Each structure stands twice: as structure tokens, then as C-alpha cells.
Amino acid sequence: MQKPGVGISGAGCVCGAGMDLATAYVSMLTGERNPQAPQRFSTTHADTYPVFEILSPLPAPGTDAELLRTTRLALSAAHEALNDAQLDRELLRGLRVGVCIGTTVGSAMNSEEFYRDFRSGKTPDMAPIERYLRSNPAAALARHYQLDGPSQVVANACSSGTDAIGVGAAWIRAGLCDMVIAGGADELCRTTYNGFASLMITDTRACRPFDVSRRGLNLGEGAGVLVLESDAVLKRRGRRARGYVLGYANATDSHHLTAPHPEGRGLKAALARAISDAGIEAQQLAFLNAHGTGTPDNDKVESKVLCELFPEVPVVSTKGYTGHTLGAAGAIEATLTLVGLEQGRIPANAGFSQMDPALGLTPTTALTPVQGSIAVSESLAFGGNNAALVLGLEEHI
Amino acid sequence: MDTKAKLKQVLVEELNLEDVTPDEIEDDEILFGEGLGLDSLDAVELVVVVQKHFGVEIKDMDEGRPALQSINTLAAFIEEKQG
Amino acid sequence: MMEMRISGLGIAGAFGCGTRELRAALEHGGVKPSFCADAGAQSIPVYRASTTALERYLNKRVLRRIDHFSRLALLGAFEALEDGEYNFDFIPARERLGVVLCSGFGALSTTFRFLDSVMDDGDSFASPTAFSNSVHNAAAAHISMQLGITGPGQTLSQFDHSFISGVQQAQMWLEEKRVDAVLLGTVDEYCSVLGYCWERFLGIKPSTQMRPFASDSSSALPGEGAAFFLLRPQQDGSAGYARISGMECGHVRGSSPRLGSGAPLILGCEGYPDTMNMYREHLPADAAVACYTPLYGASPVAPAFDVAIAALALERGKAYPAPAAPPAETGWATLSSGSAVETLTCVDFGVGGEYSALHRARPCL
Numbered sequence: 071m072q073k074p075g076v077g078i079s080g081a082g083c084v085c086g087a088g089m090d091l092a093t094a095y096v097s098m099l100t101g102e103r104n105p106q107a108p109q110r111f112s113t114t115h116a117d118t119y120p121v122f123e124i125l126s127p128l129p130a131p132g133t134d135a136e137l138l139r140t141t142r143l144a145l146s147a148a149h150e151a152l153n154d155a156q157l158d159r160e161l162l163r164g165l166r167v168g169v170c171i172g173t174t175v176g177s178a179m180n181s182e183e184f185y186r187d188f189r190s191g192k193t194p195d196m197a198p199i200e201r202y203l204r205s206n207p208a209a210a211l212a213r214h215y216q217l218d219g220p221s222q223v224v225a226n227a228c229s230s231g232t233d234a235i236g237v238g239a240a241w242i243r244a245g246l247c248d249m250v251i252a253g254g255a256d257e258l259c260r261t262t263y264n265g266f267a268s269l270m271i272t273d274t275r276a277c278r279p280f281d282v283s284r285r286g287l288n289l290g291e292g293a294g295v296l297v298l299e300s301d302a303v304l305k306r307r308g309r310r311a312r313g314y315v316l317g318y319a320n321a322t323d324s325h326h327l328t329a330p331h332p333e334g335r336g337l338k339a340a341l342a343r344a345i346s347d348a349g350i351e352a353q354q355l356a357f358l359n360a361h362g363t364g365t366p367d368n369d370k371v372e373s374k375v376l377c378e379l380f381p382e383v384p385v386v387s388t389k390g391y392t393g394h395t396l397g398a399a400g401a402i403e404a405t406l407t408l409v410g411l412e413q414g415r416i417p418a419n420a421g422f423s424q425m426d427p428a429l430g431l432t433p434t435t436a437l438t439p440v441q442g443s444i445a446v447s448e449s450l451a452f453g454g455n456n457a458a459l460v461l462g463l464e465e466h467i
Numbered sequence: 468m469d470t471k472a473k474l475k476q477v478l479v480e481e482l483n484l485e486d487v488t489p490d491e492i493e494d495d496e497i498l499f500g501e502g503l504g505l506d507s508l509d510a511v512e513l514v515v516v517v518q519k520h521f522g523v524e525i526k527d528m529d530e531g532r533p534a535l536q537s538i539n540t541l542a543a544f545i546e547e548k549q550g
Numbered sequence: 551m552m553e554m555r556i557s558g559l560g561i562a563g564a565f566g567c568g569t570r571e572l573r574a575a576l577e578h579g580g581v582k583p584s585f586c587a588d589a590g591a592q593s594i595p596v597y598r599a600s601t602t603a604l605e606r607y608l609n610k611r612v613l614r615r616i617d618h619f620s621r622l623a624l625l626g627a628f629e630a631l632e633d634g635e636y637n638f639d640f641i642p643a644r645e646r647l648g649v650v651l652c653s654g655f656g657a658l659s660t661t662f663r664f665l666d667s668v669m670d671d672g673d674s675f676a677s678p679t680a681f682s683n684s685v686h687n688a689a690a691a692h693i694s695m696q697l698g699i700t701g702p703g704q705t706l707s708q709f710d711h712s713f714i715s716g717v718q719q720a721q722m723w724l725e726e727k728r729v730d731a732v733l734l735g736t737v738d739e740y741c742s743v744l745g746y747c748w749e750r751f752l753g754i755k756p757s758t759q760m761r762p763f764a765s766d767s768s769s770a771l772p773g774e775g776a777a778f779f780l781l782r783p784q785q786d787g788s789a790g791y792a793r794i795s796g797m798e799c800g801h802v803r804g805s806s807p808r809l810g811s812g813a814p815l816i817l818g819c820e821g822y823p824d825t826m827n828m829y830r831e832h833l834p835a836d837a838a839v840a841c842y843t844p845l846y847g848a849s850p851v852a853p854a855f856d857v858a859i860a861a862l863a864l865e866r867g868k869a870y871p872a873p874a875a876p877p878a879e880t881g882w883a884t885l886s887s888g889s890a891v892e893t894l895t896c897v898d899f900g901v902g903g904e905y906s907a908l909h910r911a912r913p914c915l
Contacts, residue, residue, distance in 0.1 A: 088611060102629065113673040114672050114673045114674065115673050116524075116674065117672050124735040142556065174507075174685060174686065179655065179658065179743065180661055180665060182668075182669075185662060185669075185743065187664050188743055188746060189666070189669065193750075196747070196750050196751065197621060199747055203709070206707075206708050206709060206902075208708060209709075209902055209904070211706060212801065213803075216804070217801075217804070218800045218801045218803060218804025218805050219800070220715070220799060221708065221711070221715075221801075221904070222706055222708060222718070222719070223706060223707050223708045223716040224686050224704060224705070224706060225653075225656070225686035225687055225705045225707045225714075226703070226704060226705055227685050227686070227687050229694045233704060234750075237704075237719070237722075240722050240726060243724075243726075244725065244726075246718075260668075261664070261665070263680035264668055264676040264681075265676060265678070265684075266681075266684075267673070267674070267676065268511065268515065268677060268678040268681055269511055269678045269681065269682070270511050270514065270527060270528060270678075275865065277855070284702060285527075319702070319728070320702040320703065320704065321700060321701065321702055321703075322649070322690075322691075322694045322699065322700055322701065322702070323694075324605050324644075324694045324695050324698050324699055324702040325695065325698070326506065326507070326695070327508060327615075327682050327683070327688065327691055327692075327695075328508055328682045329506075330509070333740060334566070334698065336700065338503050339645075339700065343728075349914060350523075352850075397717075419707075451701075452682060452685050452687070452688075452691070453685065453687040453688060453690060453691030453694075453705075454691055454694060454695070454703075455687060455703055461863075482614065482615075483614035483615065484611075484614060485610045485611075485614060486609070486610045486611045486614075492707070504611070507681055508615070508678060508682060509679075509812055511678040512677065515667075515674075515675055515676070515677060515678065518675065519671060519675055523777045
């Protein structure tokens with residue numbers, strides 16, 4: 071039986087492809103991408119691993135230097151999403167508004183400067199720790215908008231953003247909230263850069279998801295936020311939703327800390343459950359936004375599952391334009407998926423030129439018109455987490 | 468200490484293999500999967516370990532895979548690189 | 551909301567491991583913090599938890615890459631499932647079990663061990679094993695791998711507010727029928743950097759003793775541990791310790807917990823003057839209260855330990871002796887040892903102003 075969809079009344083995104091959602095999508099449709107060496111930090115690796123870094127100043131309110139960059143990214147994207155939904159702090163007052171944000175390291179206590187001093191027996195100043203304690207993204211958003219609803223940070227590594235939106239939708243469905251600010255955010259930093267380099271899964275060239283020559287991912291940074299809103303409040307405000315969260319599911323591999331299950335066990339389960347949660351059939355999908363990081367392993371497992379479950383559905387990985395933004399990825403991709411449905415066209419899978427015979431999957435090779443009003447955005451993560459969202463333009467199919 | 472003996476020792480220490488001693492590792496024992504039972508995460512850790520203890524860089528897994536078969540292959544790789 | 555039943559408990563803290571040792575600590579007290587010399591210049595008392603009991607479940611080979619943080623979590627998980635007699639023999643049970651893991655700070659020691667690898671030898675010597683274990687969801691991953699659980703998994707992290715978010719998540723999954731049961735756990739660990747922060751922020755000294763209701767100066771001592779719960783829908787008829795009949799959470803900026811007059815309360819007071827003021831402001835004047843934090847110290851796990859104690863008290867229908875009495879000027883009565891309890895509410899105010907109230911009742915009411 072089909073459950074009612076949860077209205078999306080606003081969307082915002084800041085990432086390497088653009089400082090707002092519309093700009094990012096236009097640049098992707100034109101095939102623009104420009105990964106380059108990190109600018110905000112340096113490392114001593116022999117090779118350079120290009121990244122999709124945001125070099126422009128973050129739009130307000132993401133300007134507060136007293137917060138970690140991850141949190142500032144979340145604030146910028148949330149502001150855009152709330153503007154899009156024609157909401158402000160005043161209008162949120164009196165409503166039960168929840169906040170659910172996915173992130174990976176944004177709330178980790180990993181200030182290198184502080185720790186270097188601590189290790190060498192000095193007594194480092196506490197400012198970095200105070201900043202960290204102020205910067206839990208969900209708590210900071212709730213504080214900024216003076217909210218009193220549930221707030222939660224999902225730390226499921228690279229599927230966090232997808233999961234956070236799924237959680238937000240559940241809160242609305244359960245009547246726990248009138249509105250939820252849901253999404254994901256992650257900054258690019260030395261810690262993750264070194265970590266991914268040590269795992270030998272970053273490419274020294276621009277990433278090439280699903281291509282036969284793929285060598286790894288490029289890191290990115292950013293945030294994506296959706297405003298989810300109950301039918302009753304939408305009606306009262308006289309507004310129509312941009313789209314709907316129709317289904318969501320999450321399943322674990324129970325296999326390995328970093329490697330996906332070779333048969334994609336968890337991914338398959340998450341996708342199948344999300345589709346059934348939405349009460350739709352696989353052939354109704356207009357397209358699917360894949361995780362598609364460009365690492366040999368991820369793309370192999372993911373293609374296997376996608377070819378089996380959705381053989382006819384157009385597939386695109388947008389990471390060739392944004393890089394892998396980790397905890398933000400699922401949320402950024404959900405906002406891009408929504409725009410793809412609205413415009414009826416999706417970009418070419420950047421970096422792809424030749425099919426890998428071991429994968430048998432050919433993603434979009436050019437700007438592609440799509441038909442239908444439903445799409446899936448999915449994520450895989452370290453720790454064997456897998457999550458999928460079904461988004462649509464209509465509440466009932 | 469020769470390369471093989473040193474390799475076995477750092478393997479046990481750095482990968483925390485508390486249930487085997489260096490002497491118990493055979494020169495031709497398969498390191499991954501069956502055999503010693505290491506996995507893909509150990510493989511990338513070994514790349515760091517080899518660089519740290521032997522000053523030899525394994526640039527990527529295309530180079531690493533054949534070298535990381537056994538103590539024999541890894542020792543030969545290290546000795547060749549060290550010249 | 552749909553009620554949940556606590557049908558298994560897995561706990562490890564300074565008081566020991568398992569319900570038997572927690573009961574003993576509740577009856578006889580005597581839990582003492584140990585001293586950690588590595589915290590900055592001086593040694594501060596810390597409520598540490600041991601994971602040696604984990605060797606009962608996992609061998610050395612399996613444990614070689616698993617850090618203290620994930621070991622605490624695994625210990626809690628194994629104990630809770632064993633205590634709740636969860637039957638793993640058939641696959642659907644593994645698919646229909648969700649894992650919710652809450653942590654305020656994540657795997658701190660491994661986070662810093664990763665930075666050590668970079669600072670000791672350089673960027674290209676960063677340890678991939680440390681990196682992948684420092685990710686916040688590493689503990690949940692180890693649980694899912696070691697127990698073969700393939701249901702949904704969620705790791706939540708929001709300092710003091712982490713555990714209540716987890717309760718909400720578990721309740722939501724059960725209500726949506728995504729799962730038949732949820733393994734909900736909270737885990738946090740002490741590390742030397744945390745000790746330094748404690749010294750700098752709170753002026754903790756070697757002689758500091760935990761006075762949970764202190765409002766003059768901070769007396770919070772750091773703790774660590776794991777508290778895991780096997781939760782099932784109340785109506786599934788299985789046995790259990792207590793049922794969770796209601797839950798409130800919010801922020802003092804907009805609301806406060808609704809607590810009935812004279813209701814027996816377990817308070818999460820940890821010796822922070824700032825939060826003590828919130829308890830004073832928002833609790834009914836005639837509340838009957840108990841606080842057990844001197845058995846496990848201050849940490850994001852403390853609210854979960856409170857819930858475990860409430861579950862044990864409700865199971866036997868009698869309150870446990872409280873290790874500290876509220877100051878007279880609060881007007882609160884001490885929930886006296888052995889007094890009959892039919893319901894208990896665990897109330898917690900976080901440093902940031904988030905609050906939660908978890909209402910629990912005896913299983914058969």
C-alpha cells in the first residue's frame with residue numbers, strides 16, 4: 071500500500087559545481103568541471119589528488135567564523151532552502167520544526183593545531199575545542215533559527231545525507247514535526263584528504279565514475295538541504311510542494327569496514343525496500359542518481375546491483391561535478407535529483423567515455439532528457455551502510 | 468636481520484597479529500584471504516608499513532598486488548627497490 | 551507513540567560489566583574513579599570501563615583491529631542480545647533487527663591515533679586502519695559484522711543529546727514496522743585529550759569528588775562506557791524489564807519537560823552548576839529524585855545508564871539507594887531506597903540546553 075509522500079517545499083545546495091542549487095545544475099548541464107589541487111591546505115604527498123573545493127566565500131549565514139566550516143556550509147544551504155520555501159525565522163516561530171543533518175567528520179575533535187601542541191606537552195588554547203563544541207550541525211541550525219523540535223546528527227559516513235533526509239521524512243509522516251530542515255554537510259580538510267589518500271582510493275586526475283579507466287575518487291565539500299513540510303502546513307501557507315519524498319530505506323552489508331559487499335547485499339536490500347516503501351515499481355523511475363564515486367570497487371558493486379534491479383533506467387553519477395562530498399553527498403544528490411525531475415533532463419556522467427566490460431553499465435554520456443516523475447538517489451558508505459531515497463514530483467502516483 | 472625476518476616481525480607488530488609469532492609465518496604463505504587471513508584494509512596498511520620500515524614506496528595496487536602475495540614476493544620487491 | 555519494551559540490557563562502565571555487577575554497585579556503592587596520569591600536567595580521576603569480558607565473545611584475531619571504543623560497543627551489544635535472549639538462528643531475525651548507535655564524541659583515541667600517524671611520520675604515512683576506525687560509524691559497523699546483522703543501521707552524534715535521539719530513532723523504526731527489534735546503544739570513551747579539556751574547562755583536580763547536585767563549583771568527573779538496550783514493541787508480548795511509555799525532548803529555549811507533581815524522577819545531574827540551574831528551574835518543587843552518576847561519571851552515556859537503572863528498578867518494583875541526596879534548598883525529596891515504584895521518568899538536561907524526559911513504567915501495567 072502506498073504511503074503519502076512528504077512534501078519538499080524548498081531546496082538548497084552549495085558545492086564545487088556552484089554556490090546555489092540552480093547555478094550548480096546549469097554548470098553541470100554544460101559539462102563544466104574543474105577539480106584542482108587543494109587551496110586551503112597543503113600536504114607533503116608526492117602526488118596531488120585534485121579536489122572540488124569551494125573557493126568563493128560562503129553565503130550568509132554561513133559566514134560565522136566561530137563555527138566549523140562544515141556547520142557553516144549547512145547554514146548556507148539551509149538558508150537557501152528556507153528562502154526557496156519562502157520561510158524565515160519569524161514564520162518558523164510557533165511551528166514544530168526539526169533538524170536532521172548528516173555529516174562525517176564535521177563533528178569530530180580533530181583540530182591538528184590543537185593536537186600538535188597537546189602532544190608536545192604545551193597547553194594549547196581551548197578556542198578550537200570551544201568552536202567544535204558549538205558546531206554540532208543540527209544543534210547549530212536549531213540555535214540559529216531558534217527551533218525547539220527534535221534535532222539529530224546522522225553520522226553514517228558517506229550515506230549520512232541520504233539517511234538524514236529519510237529520517238526527516240519519517241518525522242513528518244509520524245506527525246512529530248510540522249517541518250524538518252534535513253540534509254547533509256561536510257568540509258574538505260587535511261584529515262579526510264590524508265585518510266582517503268592512505269586508503270589508495272583517490273585519483274591523481276579528474277575522477278571518472280563507471281569508466282573503464284577509473285582510478286579513484288576526488289574529494290569535494292558542500293552541503294545540501296531540503297525543507298520537508300507537512301501537508302497541513304503547506305495548505306495553511308497556500309503553497310505547493312516542489313516535490314515529495316516518496317520512500318526511503320537503509321540496510322547494512324555486515325561484511326567489511328571499508329569494502330562494499332561483493333554482491334552489493336546491503337545496497338540491493340536498501341533499494342528494494344525504498345522502492346517498496348514508496349509503493350512503486352522499478353520501471354516507473356525516470357532516472358537514478360548513483361553513488362558512483364569512481365573507485366574501482368564501489369563502481370563495480372554498484373553497477374552489478376543497478377544492472378540487476380534497474381536494467382532500463384538511465385543512471386548518472388554527479389560526483390564528476392561535485393567530487394565526493396562524503397556526509398553531504400546524499401543530500402546534495404537529493405537536491406540535484408529533484409531539479410533533474412523538474413527539468414526533465416539530467417547531465418552527462420562526467421568523466422565517462424568508455425564502458426568497463428566488467429561492469430556492463432553505461433551511464434549518461436550526454437545531456438539526457440528523461441521521462442517520468444520519480445527518481446532514486448542512493449548512497450553507499452564505509453561501515454557497510456547503504457541508503458536510498460525515492461523522490462517524486464507528485465504526491466500520489 | 469634479513470629482510471624476510473624483519474618483514475615478519477613488523478607484520479606481526481603493525482597489524483597486531485597477536486595470535487601468531489613471526490617464526491610461525493612461512494616464507495611462501497599466502498598473506499591474503501586463506502593463509503594468513505589478511506584483507507584489503509591490511510593491504511593498504513602494509514603499503515604504509517613497508518614505506519615506514521623499509522623506505523620503499525608501493526605506488527598503487529597494480530604494483531602492490533603482485534608484491535603482496537607472500538613474504539617471499541614482498542621481500543624480493545623490497546630488495547629490488549632498495550637496489 | 552507506540553510503546554517499547556526493554557527486553558535486554560548490555561552495560562559496561564566503571565561499576566563493571568552486566569546487570570549483575572550494576573545491581574551490586576547500586577546496592578553496595580563503592581565505585582571509585584581511577585587516576586589517569588596522562589591527562590595534561592596532573593592526574594585526574596576518571597570513571598573508566600574495562601572490556602576484558604569481550605574475550606568471552608570474540609577471539610584475539612577478530613579483535614586485532616578493533617579499538618577500545620568499538621570494543622565497548624561490541625561488549626554492550628553482545629550482552630544486550632544475550633540478556634534479551636535474541637534468537638539469531640534464523641536469517642529474518644538478522645534482517646529485521648536494526649542497530650542504532652549513539653555517541654557524543656565518537657572514537658576519540660583512534661581519531662588522535664590517526665593524527666599521530668600523520669604527525670609522527672608525515673602525510674604519506676597516514677594509517678588507513680586508524681582512519682577507517684575513526685569514522686563515527688565504525689562501532690556500528692563492527693557490531694553489524696560480528697553479529698551478522700543486516701537490518702538498518704544508524705549512528706547518531708550530538709553530544710549529551712545523542713542517546714535520546716537514538717530512542718526516538720528506535721521508536722520510529724518499530725512504529726514504521728521497518729524492524730521487529732532494535733539494538734540501541736550509547737558508547738563513549740575517555741582519552742587524554744578529553745582529560746586535558748576537563749582540566750582546562752572545569753578545573754578538575756586530583757581531589758575532586760563527584761557531587762552531582764553541586765551548584766557552587768563544577769565537580770563532574772569524566773566517565774566512559776557502553777549501555778545497550780534490546781527494544782521490542784510493547785505489544786509483542788515478550789518478557790522484559792520495563793516499558794518506555796512516553797518520551798519528550800526539546801530545548802529550554804522553547805519548552806520544558808512536562809513532569810507530574812510528586813513523580814519519581816531519575817536525574818542526569820553530573821555536577822555541572824549550569825545544568826543544575828536548569829534542573830532547579832524546570833522540576834516540580836515536590837519531586838522525588840535519585841541520581842546515580844557517581845557510579846559511572848559524566849559522559850554522553852550517563853543518560854543511558856540512568857535508563858538501565860530505571861529498568862532494573864522497575865523490574866523489581868523498588869527503587870535503588872541513591873548515592874547522593876539533593877540539597878535541602880531544592881525542596882526535592884530523595885527517592886528513598888526500597889520505596890515501591892510503578893513508574894519512573896529519567897530527566898536529562900544537556901549543557902547546550904537540550905532536555906529529554908523518558909517515561910518508563912513497570913512491564914505489566
